[in-house]
Amino acid sequence: MDRLTLSSIIASAAFLVFLIVTLTWHNDELRPRVWQLNELLEQDPVLADYPYDFKVLLFINGVATLSSPHTSELPLRPVLNRFDPALADKPDTAPEVVAAERRWRAIELQAIQVMLRQPDVESVVWALDRAWYHKQRLPLPK
Structure with a gap:
């Protein structure tokens, strides 16, 4: 796996975690x-x-x-x-x-x-x- 692919996977995973935490934090139904x-x-x-x-x-x-x-x-x-x-x-x-x-x-x-x-x-x-x-x-x- 080249460096660009690895960086993209890490960035996507970080963004996904950020998105889940943000949605869960502000929405009682998702907590x-x-x-x-x-x-x-x-x-x-x-x-x-x-x-x-x-x-x-x-x-x-x-x-x-x-x-x-x-x-x-x-x-x-x-x-x-x-x-x-x-x-x-x-x-x-x-x-x-x-x-x-x-x-x-x-x-x-x-x-x-x-x-x-x-x-x-x-x-x-x-x-x-x-x-x-x-x-x-x-x-x-x-």
Whole structure:
């Protein structure tokens, strides 16, 4: 392949990428649905006040996959201790810890409700946010 052909292919590809990004950026209908769903999560006032930002990672066939620092396989307590370091020295039965766990459950439910209000979202599944653990320097159990 000569240099002119290669330059033409690169220029055409760059222009195509520019065109797609420009059209998608300015037209809500062309923006990926994941972006639109994430904006809904960001705009929710209840979720905005919480220290963790839920994100839609994937949206396929009506199923929204949301990130979460907690799954049923992992204990919730280390996550809550990161959100509120004052909980670290308290027993699991302390009223503050119980309240934090209730709030977490309510926040999870709110994220689910925000998603299910969308007509094309049929269900929500959770995916462990391993990047959050890495940023917090928390070990993940094996």
